[in-house]
Amino acid sequence: MAKVNTQPYKGTRDFYPEDKKLQKWMFDKWSRVAEQFGYQEYDAPILEPTDLYRMKGSDEIINEQTYTFEDRGGRSVTMRTEMTPTVSRMVAGRRQELSYPARWYSIPNCWRYERAQRGRLREFWQLNVDIFGVESVDAEIEMLQIVDGLFRAFKAKRSMYTIRLNSRVIVAELLKNAGVTDSKTTEVVRLIDKIDKLPSSAFATALDKITAKEGVSRKILSLLKVTSLEELPEGIKNSDSFKRLESVLSRTSKLGITNVVFDITLMRGFDYYTDIVFEVIDTHPENNRAMFGGGRYDGLVGMFGVEPVPTVGFGMGDVTFQLFLESNNLIPLMKSDVDVRIVTTNNEANEQAMSVANELREMGARVSVDYTGKKLDKQMKQADKSGVQYVLFVSEKDQDQYTVKDLKSGKESKHSLERIASIVCKEIS
Amino acid sequence: MAKVNTQPYKGTRDFYPEDKKLQKWMFDKWSRVAEQFGYQEYDAPILEPTDLYRMKGSDEIINEQTYTFEDRGGRSVTMRTEMTPTVSRMVAGRRQELSYPARWYSIPNCWRYERAQRGRLREFWQLNVDIFGVESVDAEIEMLQIVDGLFRAFKAKRSMYTIRLNSRVIVAELLKNAGVTDSKTTEVVRLIDKIDKLPSSAFATALDKITAKEGVSRKILSLLKVTSLEELPEGIKNSDSFKRLESVLSRTSKLGITNVVFDITLMRGFDYYTDIVFEVIDTHPENNRAMFGGGRYDGLVGMFGVEPVPTVGFGMGDVTFQLFLESNNLIPLMKSDVDVRIVTTNNEANEQAMSVANELREMGARVSVDYTGKKLDKQMKQADKSGVQYVLFVSEKDQDQYTVKDLKSGKESKHSLERIASIVCKEIS
Numbered sequence: 001m002a003k004v005n006t007q008p009y010k011g012t013r014d015f016y017p018e019d020k021k022l023q024k025w026m027f028d029k030w031s032r033v034a035e036q037f038g039y040q041e042y043d044a045p046i047l048e049p050t051d052l053y054r055m056k057g058s059d060e061i062i063n064e065q066t067y068t069f070e071d072r073g074g075r076s077v078t079m080r081t082e083m084t085p086t087v088s089r090m091v092a093g094r095r096q097e098l099s100y101p102a103r104w105y106s107i108p109n110c111w112r113y114e115r116a117q118r119g120r121l122r123e124f125w126q127l128n129v130d131i132f133g134v135e136s137v138d139a140e141i142e143m144l145q146i147v148d149g150l151f152r153a154f155k156a157k158r159s160m161y162t163i164r165l166n167s168r169v170i171v172a173e174l175l176k177n178a179g180v181t182d183s184k185t186t187e188v189v190r191l192i193d194k195i196d197k198l199p200s201s202a203f204a205t206a207l208d209k210i211t212a213k214e215g216v217s218r219k220i221l222s223l224l225k226v227t228s229l230e231e232l233p234e235g236i237k238n239s240d241s242f243k244r245l246e247s248v249l250s251r252t253s254k255l256g257i258t259n260v261v262f263d264i265t266l267m268r269g270f271d272y273y274t275d276i277v278f279e280v281i282d283t284h285p286e287n288n289r290a291m292f293g294g295g296r297y298d299g300l301v302g303m304f305g306v307e308p309v310p311t312v313g314f315g316m317g318d319v320t321f322q323l324f325l326e327s328n329n330l331i332p333l334m335k336s337d338v339d340v341r342i343v344t345t346n347n348e349a350n351e352q353a354m355s356v357a358n359e360l361r362e363m364g365a366r367v368s369v370d371y372t373g374k375k376l377d378k379q380m381k382q383a384d385k386s387g388v389q390y391v392l393f394v395s396e397k398d399q400d401q402y403t404v405k406d407l408k409s410g411k412e413s414k415h416s417l418e419r420i421a422s423i424v425c426k427e428i429s
Numbered sequence: 430m431a432k433v434n435t436q437p438y439k440g441t442r443d444f445y446p447e448d449k450k451l452q453k454w455m456f457d458k459w460s461r462v463a464e465q466f467g468y469q470e471y472d473a474p475i476l477e478p479t480d481l482y483r484m485k486g487s488d489e490i491i492n493e494q495t496y497t498f499e500d501r502g503g504r505s506v507t508m509r510t511e512m513t514p515t516v517s518r519m520v521a522g523r524r525q526e527l528s529y530p531a532r533w534y535s536i537p538n539c540w541r542y543e544r545a546q547r548g549r550l551r552e553f554w555q556l557n558v559d560i561f562g563v564e565s566v567d568a569e570i571e572m573l574q575i576v577d578g579l580f581r582a583f584k585a586k587r588s589m590y591t592i593r594l595n596s597r598v599i600v601a602e603l604l605k606n607a608g609v610t611d612s613k614t615t616e617v618v619r620l621i622d623k624i625d626k627l628p629s630s631a632f633a634t635a636l637d638k639i640t641a642k643e644g645v646s647r648k649i650l651s652l653l654k655v656t657s658l659e660e661l662p663e664g665i666k667n668s669d670s671f672k673r674l675e676s677v678l679s680r681t682s683k684l685g686i687t688n689v690v691f692d693i694t695l696m697r698g699f700d701y702y703t704d705i706v707f708e709v710i711d712t713h714p715e716n717n718r719a720m721f722g723g724g725r726y727d728g729l730v731g732m733f734g735v736e737p738v739p740t741v742g743f744g745m746g747d748v749t750f751q752l753f754l755e756s757n758n759l760i761p762l763m764k765s766d767v768d769v770r771i772v773t774t775n776n777e778a779n780e781q782a783m784s785v786a787n788e789l790r791e792m793g794a795r796v797s798v799d800y801t802g803k804k805l806d807k808q809m810k811q812a813d814k815s816g817v818q819y820v821l822f823v824s825e826k827d828q829d830q831y832t833v834k835d836l837k838s839g840k841e842s843k844h845s846l847e848r849i850a851s852i853v854c855k856e857i858s
Contacts, residue, residue: 004480006522006733009506012474014519017533020470036790038767038797041449045441045552046475046538047496047508051433067476069498072542077438079476090443093435099814103797104446109475113501123474138779138800145787251780255787304435338467350567351680358574358684361465368467368532371567385528 011114011122021334023125026322027107029153030127034105037146039129042104044086046111050076052085055303065112079111082315083128084272084300091132091311092304100133100309119320129294130313132301137244139312140276141251143294147280147314148257154330161291161324162281164263165248168295169241169275170232171264177235178219184210186271192224193267226264245276272297278314284327291324292316339365339424340404341383345395347373353394356402356417363421383407390424440543440551450763452554455751456536458582459556463534466575468558471533473515475540479505481514484732494541508540511744512557513701513729520561520740521733529562529738548749558723559742561730566673568741569705570680572723576709576743577686583759590720590753591710593692594677597724598670598704599661600693606664607648613639615700621653622696655693674705701726707743713756720753721745768794768853769833770812774824776802782823785831785846792850812836819853 008014015023031041053062062068067079080086083106091098106128114120129146131139144163151161171192172185180188187210195203207217226232229246236242245262252260260278268277277295282288294314302308325331340360344353350371357367368388370379376393383391384407393403404420405412415423437443444452460470482491491497496508509515512535520527535557543549558575560568573592580590600621601614609617616639624632636646655661658675665671674691681689689707697706706724711717723743731737754760769789773782779800786796797817799808805822812820813836822832833849834841844852 004484004518004733005478006518008474009476009478010502010504012476014474014522015472016519016523017469017471020472023472024470035766035795037786038770038795040446040766041453042446043444043449043452045437045443047438047441047540047552049434049438055433064501067498067500069496071496072493073439075439089433089435090445093443094445099811099816101797101799101801101811111476123476134800136776136779136800136802138783138798141783142798142800145783255783304433337464337469341467347565350565354567354570354574354684357466366464366467368530369567369571370530371563371565371571372530373565382528382530387528 009122011116013121013123017337018334021337022322022331023318025334026318026325027125027127030107030150030316031105033146033149033153034127034129036149037103037142039103039105039146042087042090042106043108044080044083044090044106046080046109047077048080048086048089050078052089053078053081055085065114067111067113080108081110081112083108083110083126084130084297084313084315087128087130087313088300088311089304091309092301092306095301095306095309098132101139102132103130104132105129119323121319125318127316127318128313129315130311132309132311134312135310137247137251137276139310140244140248140278140296141255143312143314144248144252144257144260144278145255147278148255150316154325156324156328156330158257158259159283160328161259161283163257163260164266164279164281164293165245165260165276166263166266166278167241167245167276168267168273170236170239170245171267173236173239173241174223174233175220177233178223179213179216180211180220188220189267192265193269195224195265224265227262229262241275248276268293268295272300274298276312280316282320282324282327284324287323287327291320336387336389337366338368338386338388340367340390340392340420341386341388342367342369342392342394343376343379343383344370344373345376345393347371349394349396352396352398356392356394359417360421360424363418363425365421365425390420392420438551440545442550442552446766447763450766451751451760452747454763455747455754456554456556459536459579459745460534462575462578462582463556463558465578466532466571468532468534468575471516471519471535472537473509473512473519473535475509475538476506477509477515477518479507481518482507482510484514494543496540496542509537510539510541512537512539512555513559513726513742513744516557516559516742517729517740518733520738521730521735524730524735524738527561530568531561532559533561534558548752550748554747556745556747557742558744559740561738561740563741564739566676566680566705568739569673569677569707569725570684572741572743573677573681573686573689573707574684576707577684579745583754585753585757585759587686587688588712589757590688590712592686592689593695593708593710593722594674594689594705595692595695595707596670596674596705597696597702599665599668599674600696602665602668602670603652603662604649606662607652608642608645609640609649617649618696619698621694622698624653624694653694656691658691670704677705697722697724701729703727705741709745711749711753711756713753716752716756720749765816765818766795767797767815767817769796769819769821769849770815770817771796771798771821771823772805772808772812773799773802774805774822776800778823778825781825781827785821785823788846789850789853792847792854794850794854819849821849 109125211217273295275296279293280291296312298310342353353369357369360367391405401414403414538554640646702724704725708722709720725741727739771782782798789796820834830843832843
């Protein structure tokens with residue numbers, strides 16, 4: 001039959017060992033930060049009934065951007081596009097049994113059918129961090145602490161990114177006061193969500209068209225120029241939402257998280273957010289754009305017919321995050337995950353090489369053996385190519401003492417296996 | 430709209446934090462054993478072009494047991510059913526660049542559309558371990574060492590399972606000598622593969638039907654009664670395959686792997702195996718069946734139009750492995766992944782609780798805070814429910830010294846944060 005292509009499916013990545021090592025390094029740090037804050041890992045099947053995504057009403061995504069199909073039993077299923085509907089389903093399913101606050105995280109892979117481009121792939125991984133059961137803004141502040149902790153874990157400086165913050169409730173209130181009728185609010189919010197992508201004249205025209213009143217448009221345009229809480233109309237400053245937002249800004253600042261800014265134009269596309277939303281912006285000139293975001297969505301768990309649970313969370317993709325690390329030179333050289341490679345003078349020495357390897361493993365070393373029986377120089381070349389630092393020689397004559405070579409320095413020396421284990425294992429971090 | 434179900438898709442599992450903890454515990458051990466032997470982790474997209482599975486000719490699986498559908502661009506894609514075709518594709522794609530022997534492992538999730546039953550689910554995870562580039566039986570022996578190491582990592586005894594071993598080349602040779610024509614070999618092998626599932630009379634009848642000669646059938650039936658290498662016909666004992674098989678049996682035995690047995694009826698269903706195959710059998714009376722297996726498949730990489738690469742590998746599923754651990758009582762109680770929970774006397778103490786939590790985190794503790802503002806006894810109840818061992822009390826009056834309670838012993842004491850960190854962190858393994 002015809003030769004099958006060795007490329008992965010379009011818009012996805014194979015993870016060869018060196019790629020996987022980088023991914024693991026990144027994910028391990030993500031997990032460690034989440035766990036410092038007491039978050040517990042969860043997971044779920046990658047296929048969900050399509051109905052789960054229909055709940056939220058982001059029809060555009062379901063109809064055009066999902067991998068949706070019928071299973072052999074005629075059920076419509078969708079490969080998950082994000083984790084929020086799934087985690088809400090799981091919490092709703094054990095609404096009564098769970099202990100609150102519940103702090104959960106996950107690093108699932110998600111699928112979207114889109115045209116592949118820089119920073120956007122069909123399969124991506126996403127760190128999801130959510131806290132369930134906290135009404136106070138302590139939850140929002142903790143989320144921003146975690147975001148801050150994530151970047152610090154990679155030695156990123158706070159000047160490398162900005163955290164934009166806004167309140168959907170305040171925006172709704174301001175729009176109402178400006179004369180936007182309830183029926184138009186969603187439309188206006190969706191337009192504001194696109195403000196960064198539209199020329200200002202096109203934005204103003206579109207706004208006029210929705211509000212149908214020049215005066216209303218003018219008020220909105222002037223509101224959108226506000227850059228600090230102080231500039232907001234006095235009337236709003238006594239509201240609960242204002243106090244919440246103010247509290248998040250002042251307390252994160254007190255915690256040393258100095259790159260949080262109020263941004264009245266920030267909406268976040270998803271319809272499920274109910275109050276405070278935030279977004280993290282890469283400030284690198286070549287990469288200046290929104291990386292990820294989150295916010296409060298108190299209504300989602302309740303959509304499964306149980307009592308609602310206040311929730312704050314965010315989802316952060318691997319592709320954009322890795323781009324951030326790359327453009328800021330924050331990815332170190334990865335170490336070899338093998339401590340020592342054993343080469344043999346001929347195939348007859350393989351059995352002895354195997355028991356030497358076993359002894360070293362008992363001492364904690366990660367050991368591979370070249371069993372190919374090729375010439376020694378070829379085995380050495382392969383060892384070097386594999387990135388391992390130490391090579392150990394085994395011939396049938398050897399006993400007790402073995403020659404080990406450091407491929408970095410080129411030095412050779414002869415030692416007992418105990419000594420060799422301690423030399424090669426010091427590299428384990 | 431109608432209430433959406435909170436159950437996961439049929440035949441799959443949600444992993445709530447306690448389930449995920451168990452899975453991680455299991456997978457971490459799998460990884461550690463593979464890495465001791467110098468295996469490097471890799472990964473690949475869960476969707477593959479359907480053609481990849483058509484290569485091997487296991488049509489039954491493609492047509493009935495896969496999740497296959499057309500993407501929005503009209504390409505036929507399949508959710509991976511196993512990792513072997515994918516890993517062969519990846520090695521073929523970098524045939525020239527890789528360093529050999531290449532040792533790779535992965536723990537992918539796989540999907541099969543089957544009726545859900547004990548030990549069989551639609552989504553399962555599978556440890557895949559493969560070595561590329563070794564022609565000698567050192568590769569097979571290393572695989573069996575890894576299998577042995579996996580069970581030892583869970584404190585399983587060798588009496589709890591048996592490793593069956595056979596050679597497809599020897600079987601083919603023996604069948605030829607018994608008078609089976611080349612065109613019938615595959616059919617006979619497939620029948621023998623089912624020998625454990627058929628009554629012996631039905632087996633004999635089916636065999637007669639294929640061979641169409643009573644004498645041939647009789648010879649085969651008597652061959653299948655052989656239980657040791659010594660009993661095999663003298664003619665076969667000088668063959669290379671016999672020596673290979675003998676070497677695997679004697680060398681694993683010398684290594685202390687005492688539960689490897691020759692089983693002439695072992696075939697392994699997949700058509701891609703080329704010589705030695707093995708299978709691990711659970712000997713527990715309630716669970717006595719094949720758990721997983723592997724073998725040598727030297728031909729698969731070459732099917733992508735590159736020079737073939739000798740390969741030995743196996744795949745071990747999570748569902749059956751976990752059943753094995755459960756039926757042998759090998760799963761310990763999992764520890765809480767939070768070291769201390771902070772409870773507050775009222776919402777006004779939340780800000781202070783947050784900075785206490787930060788200090789403890791800097792000292793290495795995993796800390797969660799109850800920000801609900803509920804009454805203290807309710808917060809205590811939730812802490813207990815979450816499984817955490819230590820609870821720390823924060824009120825606005827507290828300074829420098831805080832009260833910590835051990836929920837296991839019920840004892841309370843007052844200490845500095847440094848002291849508290851050292852008390853709660855000693856639990857981290």
